[in-house]
Amino acid sequence: MKVALSWLKRHLDLSGISDDLADLLTFAGIEVEGISEMPALGSTVIAAKVVSAEPVPKTDHLNLCKVDIGDADYPAKDENNLIQVICGAPNCHAGMMAILALPGTELKEYQIKKAKIRGIESHGMLCSERELGVSEYHGGIIELSEDIPIGVLADELFDFPDTVYDLEITPNRSDLLGYVGICRDLSAKLSRSLMPRKPVSFNVSDAELKLGLHNEARDLCPRYTARIIKGVKIGASPLWLKLALIKSGIRPINNVVDITNYVMLETGHPLHAFDYDKLSPKDDAQGYPDIVVRNAEDNEEFIALDGKIYHLDGSELVIADGKRISALAGVMGSQYSGISEQTVNIVLESAAFHAGTIRRCSYRHKLSTDSSYRFERDLSASFADRISDRATDLIIELAGGTVCGELYDSYPKQETDLILGVRPQRFELLIGYTLPGDKIRDILENLGFSFIQYGDFVPGPIQDIDQIYCHHAEEMKQGITEFSELEDCQHAHYYRVPAFRKDIVREVDMLEELARLAGYDQVPRRVELQHIMDRHAYRVERKATDWLVDWGSYETLNYSFCDPAQMIQLGYQEEDLDFVRLINPQSSNQSVMRISLIPQLLTNMVYNLNHAERDIKLFEMAKTYHPHKKGHIEKKRLSAIFTGKISDDYWQDGGKKIDFFWMKGCFTGLLSVLGISFSSVDCDAPYLIPGESFSYVSEGHLLGSFGRLRPDVLEAWGVDTGSLKQDVWILDFNLEPIIELCRNTSLVYQDIPRLPSVTRDLSFLLAERYGYAEIQQAILALDPDLINGVEVFDEYRSKQIPEGFRSLSLHVILQDQEKTLTDERVDRLMDSVQKTLASKYDITMR
């Protein structure tokens, strides 16, 4: 539903907030689906008179116009204030008042310049509605009424600048289908009162013309009013009325039809006008026509005002005269009974219809109109008469005529207003903060609710308000309205719900209105989570221990204190060691807080070796304790000791022994799955064998090390290495930098390549002085876009291979994101890989 800011302003003072109106609407619960700005056009777009319009020779549609621009400032105008303009619009004619955009004007889609068209100078453009940005209509140029003075600015005529909001009205809010309803919500939001409406001022004459009104479908038509207006003069509407329709996306037709549409836009309640003289009586002898509200008959025919024929199935509600259908109720009028230029007497319909029936009819016949859109949303019957009055007043004012007699009104079952109680304490309970009683009253009264009294709360609609006990009753009887204990009054507030708010039937519905209009931004946030916990660190710790368990390792727990002598046995120098020392240790070998987890893991391994275990994988995740300037610091570590076979003995394979590369995979694998990039450096742990150990670093942090334990350290722990005959491996992770390095990494999904990758193999002899890692890097660096991966799949040394060389076999994986790789392209690339390797690393291809 489109509403223009300029029209909202006629019902509510929006000064100071026009720019934020979209936000205001959104936070009142009215969704803004689109905003179209109509900027001010300035002094070069004016009303001008087309003095003459001559067809341009050899063209079929161009006119050479002389246009009177009056006092407007333009250098090329002649002494009679005329300028020359070429216009191609079909409705361009001499004598018309039009809108002229002079050269220099910036319109939405056009920049107006002095131009030569077919060799003829043209100074500007006569504008259509679309060119002016006021609507999408492009069927001709705007024709203004003749009484508009030459030179008036278009901005003044069209209320520019203006903004049109396209609003999405939720199905429960039938009260928001017009300007007044929108403004009513805004008024409650802003605590500003709606502007008073113009009182109705028409006079009623004698009932010269009569009508027979027969409501034969009272269930589907709760109210039907009809009013006869005699002697109207059908013609074009004034500009303001046309504009009101145009800006809301409705084409102006004639004054009477435009007024019905305008009142619909204003009130949200559709109206319809019939040509009185086209309506027939049931019985010709009656002398005046009938209007019958009834169900359609099965297979009855209806010719709509657009000339289309509809075959009805009997479920539709129709408005008929004595002979045939004059309108599909609430959806569309008929062709024969519509208002035409010849119409003199009219019947003005203002009614309420059953929403479901209108919805089904609209759906079944694929007929969606501004009228059906509103009737589908269950409009109140209470206002049909007042809305008729408003339209009547405008018709008399703009089309003349006189009202014939009183309103015909079939209103079999009067709608009664609901009375509901609302408790301020309940607001606090549900919404979470206190809304003062006077604020509640302010919001609800601006919404059209009327306050009745205080009293004990009774849920649901109140039948008899006098039965509600109110401790203020006595004061109220005396006419006192300022209650002493209002502030802490625990009573419910009782309100009469306005008839147009059919969606408000319970206390909670009113609480929603209050929360919505007081602003959801007023709802405080109740803190439940303090973010005390470092969830990331917690997850990394779990993942790291999961990793080791998945690699077959068992978790141990050891005391936090240890024997300082064991650190010496690991190979550390006493002067390099710094411990937190206990004052009252239980024994000298538990006299310090541990600075490494490895001595106890060694002890655990030896314990298990002594219990006939051979394949041992143990780890511990715990803290180490270090003296520090400010007392002590505690660091999380994850350390492991592995020896023996990879998996348990198995009858199919003899059980592969843990070796350097298995350990490397275990260490680097965890860093890789955590998404940490790292590089290796020589390890300086004194208990590991150089050349069979690595440390890993990333961004200057030491992440940890792994490697083979020195046999002499094992012997210090009492192991006879001569009889053990198996290597012992150590893993040691520094958890804190690992946790920090992956803290803010986030996984981003990569599109799966649509094209297949190509794998080529490469086998060559390589001198021992070169490492695999540099070969891999060299290949990847050749074409990082195309070479997706390099994997080694074989390495061997044998007598057939010259001394000092080894054979390496690699997969080179190629992938192009854009196009399928041709053999030729792959060959060329592999060729350059070989050449590079041959020149840099002296390889021999095999």
Add this chain to the structure above:
Amino acid sequence: MQEQLENLVSEAKEEIARASEPNDILNLKARYLGKKSLLNSLYTKMKDLSKEERPAFGNQLNQIRKQFEDMLTLRSTQIKEQSWQKSRGDMDASMPGYPLSRGSYHPLSIIRRQIDDVFLSMGFEIAEGNDIEDEFHNFDALNTPPDHPSRNLADTFYVEGGDLLRTQTSTVQIRVMENYKPPIRIISPGRCYRNDKPDPSHSPVFHQVEALVVDKNINMSHLQDTLQNFASIMFGEGVKSRIRPHFFPFTEPSAEMDISCVSCRGTGCRICKHSGWLEMGGAGMVDPAVFNTLGIDSEVYTGFAFGLGIERIAMLKYRIPDMRILFENDLRMLRQFRGEL
């Protein structure tokens, strides 16, 4: 003609039974059902019969056709199945499967993870603190009198410089309350230390988890529910919890928390010393004095706290008879926990 048909059927039966390869089936299909088959030629001879004989003969031919098709399909399936069996070779399916290569967590870690999960699901956060603490956070802030025996060297480990090894993880609660405003809802698991010689029920290093909730409108009923949830999630549906009066310096009222015996389900046994109940730890409402020390308005906020020993839970749950077993790290013990969730 009838004889001819019978011969055809018996011949086909034999031939199809003899087929041993997928190719044989294809050949037989051509021979008995193909365009040049005898059966097909018989269809053309129908026109020589009288009108009365034709339907019966036609029916008979159709039945034979169907019979051939069924026989061929069946044989084809049999041949396929035989070929799978051949490719399988000799296999003793009763030989053991590939061994589990997964290790396991320490039982105390398993219990700790279970406790974490219980409380995380109840909206608690996990807070960890340092093992080495000062006297204020370990004793003073918890309302422990200056001359209380627990402060002795015989009970508490001290390190050089005057700090100590925390005797309970309540220290973390104090630090959280110093740094965060309520609402607070935490558990603090971690290592604690007391100067006890290792024996079946003591260890100088042990593990605790404490819970603390501070908010408006927190009362003992919340404590009751949290303890009951903990008992039934950790030990199983049907395990009940109860609290009974006790004394702790930092709670008022204080309580001792019991659960119904997990071994005898409350009827009385050796484990519960025939009481039907097992002692789980201390609990209570946070003493206003503790709040006041930390600048939390004890008129506005209330809270509850409780502490549990992880070793005790593990020993009860897995019927581990001696606490020292938990620190031996014997693979024969650890291996038993491979499958524990």
